[in-house]
Amino acid sequence: MDIVGISYLGFESTKIDEWRDYGPSVMGFAIADSPEDDTESLYFKFDDRRHRLAFHSGQVDRIAYIGWEARGRLEFLDAIARFEAAGVAVEHGNAAQAARRGVRELIRFKDPVGYQHELFYGQKYTPKSFIPPRPHTGFNTDGRSMGHVVLITPHYTDELEHFLTHVMGLRFYGSGAGKGKTSFFRAKLNNKTSHDIAYGHGPGMRGIQHVGLFVNSISDVGQTYDIVKKRQLPMMFTLGQHTQDPSMSFYHFTPSGFAIETIYEIETWNPDEVELNPERLSIWGHEMVGPVLGPSVKKLEEWGEVG
Template identity: 70%
Template sequence: MDIIGIGYLGFESARIEEWRTYGPQVLGFQVGASPEADPESLYFRIDDRRHRFAFHPGQRERLAYIGWEARGKLEFEAAVRRLREAGVDVTEGDVALCELRGVKAVVRFRDPVGYQHELFYAQKWMPRSFQSGRPHGGFVADGRGLGHVVLITPEFTPELEHFLTEVMGFHYYGAGAGKGKTAFYRTKLNNYTSHDIAYGHGPGKMGIQHIGLFVKSLRDVGETYDIVKQRNLPMMMTLGQHTQDPHVSFYHFSPSGFAFEVITELEPWHHDGFELNPEKLSTWGHEVVGPILGPSVRSPQEVLDAEGLAILERNKHRHA
């Protein structure tokens, strides 16, 4: 599939008012205009796209959907055919859903462990329209996607790996230096970063662990780091540099309990030509000062809706 990367993420949250302050003042997001049909939700911009993050009112904190961007109409149509030929249950988005997402077309489908995915093309944008919520050098997104996401899954089945590599066409990057079963993947068109999505095996657990957010300079990382410390926001890891990427980052927790990794690229990432097996997570820094799994990671019953739970249970019993 000719997928660029993650175009947008949607969440259910009972803490939208906290996000309304945290997004602009801590991360530097711009509060975007909510669609007329969805006035109660909060939409954030990090570049000239209509939005990259959407927070919908709810009773719990959870990831609601991941939106993948196809390069264009023909690539979108080919990807939908591939999903259907692989036996994936695909639902076409109607005019109302397209308007909410700000896209020309969108379909919805689930992965084998129950997470909701969407595929779209042609999201609305306006050149030179992004205005950061605080003084900020800007985010690295545009034609690369918003960054990466790491999910926890209670089951790491062969069907999940097949779905990601054979159906979605993602490149398998490796397991990194983390403990346990973890797998990193990047989209076909991603030549910029090591991964767009990763799944970590957490028996009995599910949810979003962190989002990787790329900013344009080390100053942007440092100023965000200072704001997080000044506000006494909970942190996961201090400033540091991972072994497998030439980037500097730190991790802190958002109002919804998952972490943001704020990242700057010290030099362009390049494919290593072989699967890495790092001896340790980071070359320096990244002291663990908080939980690796925040309160956003809970039981599947607390994270998935009924349809997602049914998919998870069906695949779990298949391997029992």
């Protein structure tokens, strides 16, 4: 499939009021206009796309959907045919759903471990419309879409890997250097970053572990780091550089209990021709100062069903 990457994420949240302050003042997100039929939800933008993150009121803080971008309409139609040939249940979004997401057309489907995904083409945008609400040089989404997401699944199966690589056409990047089973994948058309999505095996657990967002300046990392420390927000990892990426980052926890990794590329990432197998998670820094799995990763009985 000709997939560019992940373009938007949707969440259910019990803490929308907290996000309304946290998004602009900590992360530098701009509050986007909500669709006319969804004024109770909170939408954020951090580039010129209509939105990148959406928070909908819910009883449990959890990820609700992951929005993948197809390069165009023909690629979108080819993807539908590929899903159907593979026996994947596909729900065709109606006009109201497409308007709410700000896209031309979309389909919805679930992966083999139960996470809800969407595939679309033609997301709305307005040039030069992102104005940071605090000093910030902006987020680097050029060619890599919005960033990456790491999910925890109670069952890590061969069926999951087959779905991601043979059906969705993602490239397997490697399993990292951390403990346990975590595998990283990137979209076919993404040659700007190492991974778009990763799945970690957490027996009896489900949820989003972290979201990775790239910023345009090392100062953006430092200023966000200072705001996090000044507000005494909980962190997962301090500043550091992963072994497999030429990037500097740190991780802190959001109001919804998952972490955001704020990332600056020290050097341009070059696509690797081999699967990476690093001995260490990071070459410097990234001192673990909090739990690896935050409150967003829950026991199955706490998770519930997402429509």
